[in-house]
Every structure is written in C-alpha cells, then in structure tokens.
Amino acid sequence: MTIRDVARAAGVSTATASRALNESHLVAEDTRTVVRAAADRLHYSPHGAARSLITSRTHTIGVLLPDLYGEFFSEVIRGIDQRVQQVGYHCLLSSARRGGPPLEAALRSMRGRVDGLVLMSPEFTGDLSRRTLPAGFPVILLNSAPAELPHGSLIVANFEGARAMVLHLAALGHRRVAIIKGAEGNFDAAERLRGYRAGLGEAGLEPAPELEIAGDFGEAAGDAGARALLRLVDRPTAIFATNDGMAIGALFALRDAGLRVPEDIAIGGFDDIPMARYLEPALTSVHVDISALGERAAARVLSALERTADPDLSRETMPTTLVVRRSCGARRS
Amino acid sequence: MTIRDVARAAGVSTATASRALNESHLVAEDTRTVVRAAADRLHYSPHGAARSLITSRTHTIGVLLPDLYGEFFSEVIRGIDQRVQQVGYHCLLSSARRGGPPLEAALRSMRGRVDGLVLMSPEFTGDLSRRTLPAGFPVILLNSAPAELPHGSLIVANFEGARAMVLHLAALGHRRVAIIKGAEGNFDAAERLRGYRAGLGEAGLEPAPELEIAGDFGEAAGDAGARALLRLVDRPTAIFATNDGMAIGALFALRDAGLRVPEDIAIGGFDDIPMARYLEPALTSVHVDISALGERAAARVLSALERTADPDLSRETMPTTLVVRRSCGARRS
DNA sequence: TTGTAGGCGTTATCAA
DNA sequence: TTGATAACGCCTACAA
Numbered sequence: 001m002t003i004r005d006v007a008r009a010a011g012v013s014t015a016t017a018s019r020a021l022n023e024s025h026l027v028a029e030d031t032r033t034v035v036r037a038a039a040d041r042l043h044y045s046p047h048g049a050a051r052s053l054i055t056s057r058t059h060t061i062g063v064l065l066p067d068l069y070g071e072f073f074s075e076v077i078r079g080i081d082q083r084v085q086q087v088g089y090h091c092l093l094s095s096a097r098r099g100g101p102p103l104e105a106a107l108r109s110m111r112g113r114v115d116g117l118v119l120m121s122p123e124f125t126g127d128l129s130r131r132t133l134p135a136g137f138p139v140i141l142l143n144s145a146p147a148e149l150p151h152g153s154l155i156v157a158n159f160e161g162a163r164a165m166v167l168h169l170a171a172l173g174h175r176r177v178a179i180i181k182g183a184e185g186n187f188d189a190a191e192r193l194r195g196y197r198a199g200l201g202e203a204g205l206e207p208a209p210e211l212e213i214a215g216d217f218g219e220a221a222g223d224a225g226a227r228a229l230l231r232l233v234d235r236p237t238a239i240f241a242t243n244d245g246m247a248i249g250a251l252f253a254l255r256d257a258g259l260r261v262p263e264d265i266a267i268g269g270f271d272d273i274p275m276a277r278y279l280e281p282a283l284t285s286v287h288v289d290i291s292a293l294g295e296r297a298a299a300r301v302l303s304a305l306e307r308t309a310d311p312d313l314s315r316e317t318m319p320t321t322l323v324v325r326r327s328c329g330a331r332r333s
Numbered sequence: 334m335t336i337r338d339v340a341r342a343a344g345v346s347t348a349t350a351s352r353a354l355n356e357s358h359l360v361a362e363d364t365r366t367v368v369r370a371a372a373d374r375l376h377y378s379p380h381g382a383a384r385s386l387i388t389s390r391t392h393t394i395g396v397l398l399p400d401l402y403g404e405f406f407s408e409v410i411r412g413i414d415q416r417v418q419q420v421g422y423h424c425l426l427s428s429a430r431r432g433g434p435p436l437e438a439a440l441r442s443m444r445g446r447v448d449g450l451v452l453m454s455p456e457f458t459g460d461l462s463r464r465t466l467p468a469g470f471p472v473i474l475l476n477s478a479p480a481e482l483p484h485g486s487l488i489v490a491n492f493e494g495a496r497a498m499v500l501h502l503a504a505l506g507h508r509r510v511a512i513i514k515g516a517e518g519n520f521d522a523a524e525r526l527r528g529y530r531a532g533l534g535e536a537g538l539e540p541a542p543e544l545e546i547a548g549d550f551g552e553a554a555g556d557a558g559a560r561a562l563l564r565l566v567d568r569p570t571a572i573f574a575t576n577d578g579m580a581i582g583a584l585f586a587l588r589d590a591g592l593r594v595p596e597d598i599a600i601g602g603f604d605d606i607p608m609a610r611y612l613e614p615a616l617t618s619v620h621v622d623i624s625a626l627g628e629r630a631a632a633r634v635l636s637a638l639e640r641t642a643d644p645d646l647s648r649e650t651m652p653t654t655l656v657v658r659r660s661c662g663a664r665r666s
Numbered sequence: 667t668t669g670t671a672g673g674c675g676t677t678a679t680c681a682a
Numbered sequence: 683t684t685g686a687t688a689a690c691g692c693c694t695a696c697a698a
Contacts, residue, residue, distance in 0.1 A: 001467070002691055013669045018693055028667060043464050047445030049385035050691030053674045058382065060425070060446070068414055074407035081401055081426060085433050090442070091426040092393070093414060100418050109423070112380030112675080113393075131376050134334065219611055252611045278552055278585045280613040335675055346685045351677060361683060383675035386690045445691080 001044055010038035021046070052112070060090040061301050062114035064106060066121055068095045070217075070245065071273045072290055076142070079294025080118055087302060089115075096121055107132040116301035118142060118294075119151075122185050126150070136311065138304035140297045145187050146315065152304075153315045154297050158191035159198070161286035161320035162242070165268045166199025168284075168322055169238045172330055174266060178211040178236035180225035180246050189217070192242040192270060211236055215246050222249025230257055238266040238328070244273045247283055251327070262329030272323050282325035293318050334377055343371035354379070385445070393423040394634050395447035397439060399454055401428045403550070403578065404606045405623055409475070412627025413451055420635060422448075429454055440465040449634035451475060451627075452484075455518050459483070469644065471637035473630045478520050479648065485637075486648045487630050491524035492531070494619035494653030495575070498601045499532025501617075501655055502571045505663055507599060511544040511569035513558035513579050522550070525575045525603060544569055548579050555582025563590055571599040571661070577606045580616055584660070595662030605656050615658035626651050 007017035019027045020035035052058045065073050081091050092114050096103050103123050116138035126149050141153035169177050179196045182189025200207050213228055215221035222241050229236055241247035247269030254261055261267055261281055272287035324330050340350035352360045353368035385391045398406050414424050425447050429436050436456050449471035459482050474486035502510050512529045515522025533540050546561055548554035555574050574580035580602030587594055594600055594614055605620035657663050
C-alpha cells in the first residue's frame with residue numbers, strides 16, 4: 001500500500017498523488033478530491049521512513065534520560081510530549097541506564113530518526129558531542145553541569161531552592177540542620193548541597209560533616225539516612241531531604257522511631273511532587289514545575305528546528321519556590 | 334557524512350563498506366579493518382530512516398497510551414523500555430489525550446516508523462484497527478475490554494484483586510464497605526467495580542448505590558469521594574479506593590475530618606505503588622507489578638516480530654496480590 | 667495543472 | 683571477495 005497504488009487507483013501520476021495529499025496548491029481541486037477518495041478507500045498512510053529520507057525531517061525528537069523511574073522523569077516526559085504533540089511531532093524515548101547500551105551508542109542510534117534531542121546525562125561531554133552529533137544538531141541539555149558544551153541548556157534553580165529551605169529552617173530556630181544528599185555525580189544533587197551549605201553560612205550556622213548524609217533520591221535512602229541521623233549523639237532538629245522521595249522515607253523512619261514531625265524533628269523536601277501535600281504531616285518542599293521544564297526543553301528544540309542559523313546556546317533556569325506546610329513546624333500565619 | 338564518504342575514504346565501494354560495517358562474513362578481515370577505521374575517523378553513524386526503508390525494519394516499537402500522568406503509565410513505559418533496550422530497540426511514545434490528535438491520526442502517523450505497537454486505549458475498535466493498521470501488524474493491547482479484536486492483549490487481574498480486597502475487609506467485620514470508582518469508560522475501573530460487587534455478594538453484604546462514589550484515579554477525586562462518604566447518615570466503616578492515588582486523597586480527607594485510620598474507618602487501595610508502604614498509616618493495597626506488565630507487552634510484540642506466521646492473539650492476565658498493611662485495621666499476625 | 671525522472675542513504679542482487 | 687546497480691517509498695525539480 002504505497003502512494004503508487006493510490007496514484008494508480010486515482011488514475012494520476014505519483015507526483016500528482018503526492019501533491020494532492022500534501023496540500024500543495026499545484027493541483028486541481030477535482031483531482032485532489034479523486035486522489036483523497038482513493039487514499040481513503042485504500043486506507044493509505046504515508047511511510048514515515050521514506051518521507052523522512054527525502055525531506056530530511058523525521059517529525060520526531062529524541063529524549064534521552066538517565067533513567068525512567070519516578071515521578072520526576074515521568075513529568076519531564078509528559079511535558080515534552082505535550083509540547084511536541086502540538087506540532088504533530090513524536091518522542092523517541094531512550095534511557096541510558098547503567099547496564100544498557102553506552103551513551104555513545106544510544107546517541108548514534110538516533111541519527112536519521114530524530115530532528116533534535118532533549119538530553120539529560122551526566123556523562124555527556126563536549127568530545128562525545130563532537131563525535132556523535134552532526135555540527136549544529138539541535139540539542140537541549142537538562143540539568144547538566146555548566147560546561148563548554150556547544151548546546152543550550154535548562155536547569156532547575158537547585159541552589160536557590162536549597163538555600164531558601166535552609167534559611168527557612170534556620171529562621172524557625174533550628175541550629176542543627178542535616179541534609180540527606182542526592183546521588184553521587186548528579187548535578188542537581190551537587191547544587192542542592194551547595195545551596196544547603198550556603199544557606200547554613202548565611203544563617204551563621206556551622207557546617208558539620210556528620211550532618212551530611214549520603215543518599216540517592218530513592219525512598220529507601222531517605223529512610224536509612226534518617227535512621228543514621230537519629231543515631232548521632234547530638235541529633236539534628238531538622239532534616240532537609242533533597243528530594244521528596246527521600247523525605248517520604250525519612251518521615252517513615254522517624255515515625256517508626258516514635259518521633260513526632262514536626263514537634264520532635266522538622267523535615268523539608270525538594271520537588272514538591274503532587275503527593276507532598278497529601279502526606280502526614282503535609283510536606284514542606286521546594287516546588288519545581290517539572291513538566292514545564294520538559295515543555296520548555298521541547299519548545300527550544302522545536303524552535304531551533306525552525307531557523308537554521310543563530311543557534312540559541314543560552315542557559316536557562318527554571319525558578320523554584322518554597323512551599324511551607326506542616327512538616328517543618330512553621331506556624332500558620 | 335554517509336556511507337559513501339566512508340567507502341571513498343576506505344577506498345572501497347559502498348557495498349563493501351556496508352558489508353564491513355554490518356558484520357557480514359562476505360568481507361575480508363583486512364578490508365573490514367580499513368573500513369571500520371575510516372568510519373571511526375569520520376564519526377560515521379548510519380542513517381536510520383534510510384536503513385529502515387530498505388530493510389523494512391525500524392527497530393522501534395510504538396507505545397500509545399491514553400495519558401502520561403502518574404506512576405502507572407510511568408512504570409509501564411519503564412517496563413517496555415527496559416525490555417526493548419535488550420534487543421537494541423527504541424520506544425516511540427505517544428499519548429492520545431483528549432485535545433490532542435485523534436487516535437486514528439496517531440496510529441496513522443506511526444506507519445513506517447515502528448515495527449509493532451503496544452496500545453492502551455478505550456477507543457480502539459476493530460474497525461479502526463482494520464482502517465489504520467496493515468493486516469498482521471504486531472499489536473498488543475493493554476487493559477482493554479475483551480472484544481473480537483484481532484490482537485493479543487494483556488490485562489491486570491482487576492476483578493480478582495478487587496474481590497480479594499472486599500473479602501478481606503468483610504472478614505475484618507466491616508458490613509458497610511464503600512468504593513471510590515475509577516474513570517468512566519475505563520476498563521480497569523469497570524472490572525474493579527465488578528470485583529467489588531462480587532466480593533460484597535460473596536460476603537453476604539448488601540450493595541448500596543450510595544456507597545459507590547464516582548472517581549477518576551486522581552488524588553483529588555479520592556479526597557472528594559471520602560468527604561462525600563462522610564456526609565452520609567449511615568457512614569461506611571471501610572473505603573475501597575480503586576487506586577492508590579485516590580486512597581491517598583481519601584486518607585487526607587479523613588485526617589482533615591478528624592477521623593483516625595484505621596480505628597474509625599478502614600482504607601484499602603489498588604496498585605500498591607512504591608509509596609504505599611511509606612504512607613501513614615501504611616496502605617493496604619492490591620499489588621500489581623506494573624513494569625512487568627510493560628515488559629511482558631514489549632516481549633510479546635518483539636516475539637511477534639520474529640516469526641511472521643502464527644500470531645499470538647491470546648489474552649494474558651497479570652496476577653494481583655493483596656498486601657495487608659495498617660490502613661485496613663487488620664491485626665498483625 | 668500534470669507527468670517524468672532523479673535522488674534521499676542504505677542494503678540486496680547479481681556479475682565479475 | 684568485491685563492485686555496479688537496482689531497489690525501498692516518497693517528494694520535487696523540470697519539462698510538457
């Protein structure tokens with residue numbers, strides 16, 4: 001079932017059939033009607049690969065993420081899909097998990113299948129970029145370290161958000177504020193840690209190595225982290241979990257230890273996932289509009305597709321806002 | 334940067350270059366080495382669309398879901414991606430949300446871009462299938478109503494899971510068990526409702542229309558549903574929320590109303606999302622291995638790709654298991 | 667307004 | 683073992 005079949009059925013050449021089906025004005029209205037009818041009758045759909053080959057447009061953007069687990073990635077994808085769907089594009093999804101194919105292969109395999117790329121990976125380097133992507137290929141980096149990479153990028157205001165959280169906790173009178181850190185090598189994790197330390201400094205609090213607990217953004221790490229903190233001789237009075245998943249784990253651990261939140265110990269999270277307000281106690285968190293991050297990334301890739309020259313290599317920051325709920329112990333105003 | 338450039342650089346024909354790069358044994362080892370070197374030096378990657386055109390294989394499977402919001406879809410996608418990645422395939426993602434392009438267009442747009450399809454949509458009919466898909470095109474349906482559709486399908490044991498939940502609640506002594514239903518027109522929602530009613534019957538309990546509350550699988554619906562139930566003169570003593578998101582909303586509403594769970598009212602959910610065990614109280618739920626559902630769907634599409642004849646049109650059911658935690662008030666054994 | 671023909675980048679077929 | 687050459691399905695000059 002190709003356009004030749006349609007052309008034959010309609011009694012025209014393939015060129016005419018193509019024009020008729022592609023809204024070209026170089027076709028008589030009558031002819032178009034006949035061709036359309038034939039196409040409908042034969043249930044014709046154009047062959048994507050063939051079309052891509054000649055037009056060098058795939059109408060697809062690639063989405064390469066480090067993982068697909070959890071509400072964060074899910075929302076990023078949703079935002080991207082929402083945006084690209086508006087212009088009839090698709091998402092070609094790929095995760096670069098450890099154990100899967102290496103990043104380079106993943107990137108390579110996308111050539112000729114996507115028009116642009118939304119990429120989130122700590123491993124992506126300028127060298128790799130040069131090796132795997134054609135010069136000028138539209139790429140938007142998500143939450144990657146600032147570097148000399150020749151690509152636009154989008155990040156979350158991790159530093160500011162974390163700093164705001166710590167300052168808020170300090171303003172509530174907490175002197176010993178612990179942090180449960182994110183995954184090693186993760187850009188967001190590093191920035192949130194930096195914000196935490198900056199906040200401590202501004203509040204005149206002493207940083208303490210024993211209050212910085214390793215984590216990986218999973219619920220179990222929050223649980224374990226909180227338990228570790230409870231074993232300290234000089235316990236913290238507040239815990240900043242650097243994402244909500246870990247905050248949930250921490251809440252669980254504290255409850256299990258018979259401690260009340262926020263009376264005995266305060267907790268704050270990061271991301272403000274939809275569930276945060278439904279927790280008990282409702283979770284104070286740093287709000288991030290994750291799907292908007294995805295939408296914006298997609299929008300920038302799409303706009304790079306429009307104009308060929310003048311690539312937009314800017315670094316853009318998605319703002320964060322502190323959402324105060326009961327878990328930090330702030331009085332209702 | 335095409336294979337012709339590589340061939341030229343290596344001093345061979347494109348045919349030889351192609352063979353060298355594709356592990357064909359019709360190539361001298363020396364030649365292969367030379368070609369590989371040239372390809373590396375030139376950073377050559379094959380063009381997916383061109384390759385697809387001639388091989389009629391895209392190494393991609395399409396994933397069409399009704400929405401991308403929430404942990405359910407996220408896990409399905411993760412499972413699919415995990416499976417297809419093992420054989421070097423990609424996922425082409427698309428959501429058929431209301432407001433977006435109609436399902437038919439979405440399906441059409443995938444022709445020539447995917448080798449098979451994992452499809453979840455209440456709107457998909459046999460007629461549409463015939464109109465949009467080539468005969469014998471590999472499709473696995475997810476959670477769709479049983480029908481005369483010429484495709485294999487995968488469903489969750491909704492009925493059995495819901496029934497088990499209700500029987501469990503009844504065994505705990507509850508006589509008035511309410512349900513917060515899922516989205517209208519949703520297959521899972523209908524099946525869970527059916528299981529609920531069957532469970533009531535088996536337990537010798539009277540069904541009551543006022544105990545069947547409308548919902549849509551969102552947290553807010555659980556909240557609203559629970560509030561509605563609390564307004565009843567003859568309150569239920571247990572609420573079965575047909576997914577965990579709504580159970581979370583219901584927990585929130587009950588707490589807000591000053592009721593204790595499970596002492597004043599028991600709650601059960603469905604799906605057993607990772608977060609369920611971290612809630613307060615920990616949520617009794619019907620466990621579903623969602624990512625396994627995705628993996629299995631992908632596996633079936635892939636295996637359909639292998640053998641051309643003998644399509645597997647079977648209907649497969651993913652089992653569910655009741656996970657008892659504190660929210661239903663069962664004694665620890 | 668229509669048709670012919672060339673080419674997008676690749677692999678498959680056939681000779682050499 | 684290699685090289686010409688013909689597809690794959692489509693779009694788009696160019697010619698009519």
